[in-house]
Amino acid sequence: MKHKDGNMTPVSAHRLPRSLPVVETGTRESALCTIANVATALDTLREVRKHVRGDHKRRLDDVAVVLRVVALDAQATYAITDEEARSFIRDCRSR
Helix, strand or coil: CCCCCEEEEECCCCCCCCCCCCCCCCCHHHHHHHHHHHHHHHHHHHHCCCCHHHHHHHHHHHHHEEEEEEHHHHHHHHCCCCHHHHHHHHHCCCC
């Protein structure tokens, strides 16, 4: 996409923020919100990754690994099943 001065402007990978419920920190519900936020961040990283090369791709891959560890830790800490996490993410995205 060209800006009026002729320079290329990056296409935004930003999406509208999800409407997640207000929850207390350190709870099972906050862990579900963390998992949902990680899922959204991973989706965004996948889109951004399509537009970068080389070392930038590797760095995005490293960030994705860290995000997955955060989500898995939250899931394990509160014994959240995969299906429960998927259901929560679907509910958040449908709002």
